Amino acid sequence: MLERLSLRQRLLLFFAAIAAGGVAALIGALWLGYRRFGHPEALSDFVLVGAAAGFGLLGVVTWVWFLFDENVGRALDRLAAGLRAQAHAEGAGAFDPGPARYLGDLGPAAAAAAAKLVETRSALAAAVERETGQLKNEKGRLEALLSDVPAGVLLCSGAHQLVFYNGPAADLLGTGVVPGLDRKVFDYLREAPLIHAYDRLVATGDADAVSDLMVATRDGARVLSGRMRLLEGEATRPGYVLTLRDVTADLAAHAGRDRLLEDIFD
Helix, strand or coil: CHHHCCHHHHHHHHHHHHHHHHHHHHHHHHHHHHHHHCCHHHHHHHHHHHHHHHHHHHHHHHHHHHHHHHHHHHHHHHHHHHHHHHHHCCCCCCCCCHHHCCCCCHHHHHHHHHHHHHHHHHHHHHHHHHHHHHHHHHHHHHHHHHHCCCCEEEEECCCCEEEEECHHHHHHHCCCCCCCCCCEHHHCECHHHHHHHHHHHHHHCCCCCEEEEEEEECCCCCEEEEEEEECCCCCCCCCEEEEEEECHHHHHHHHHHHHHHHHHHC
């Protein structure tokens, strides 16, 4: 039960216990003195002295409790509230160690901790902003580099989700709409050839291995020749780069040539 009480409530109970113990000790001492004095007519005097001393003791304890509560209990509550605001609020302002002026070095220590927290938070925000800008610059350079590559390039995660693609790849997918990032590549290409090539590369365990494949678009309008390579430094399910080239016309030409040869031989 005491664990659910606040600090100020515990201080109040502490001083109440001091007051009760002091009054009990005073009553016991007066009763012992009255018994040893041995004059019954002095009982009223003992009661008067005991009442005056008891009220005086209660007054002193109450005054000390008030000072202690104001300068220690309330100060600790305000200090905790200020530290909590610094920890959870971005724009909490400067930390005020004023309430802890009677708590020795606790106020300056709390102010130093709050200043260090603000400094760390600012450094973290600057680092995140710097890394974000660097990632944007690298993405821009990658887009500029791959925009001149005639082949379609897809960058996919280990879960076969699109992470990046260049302009020729968007044209090769032939869906009539711009491919969406974080969508499955299987929404645009047939699934079986990609899974077979990916599992074969993962099984080899060679970071430099490549796998050539033939895959058709989902609508079957195009046949693409592809080359898959796993990304280095990834986990057990690494991402991969897929390079695509449209071979629909080449296959049609070869099929026409085969039919012509068959007709000639016939």
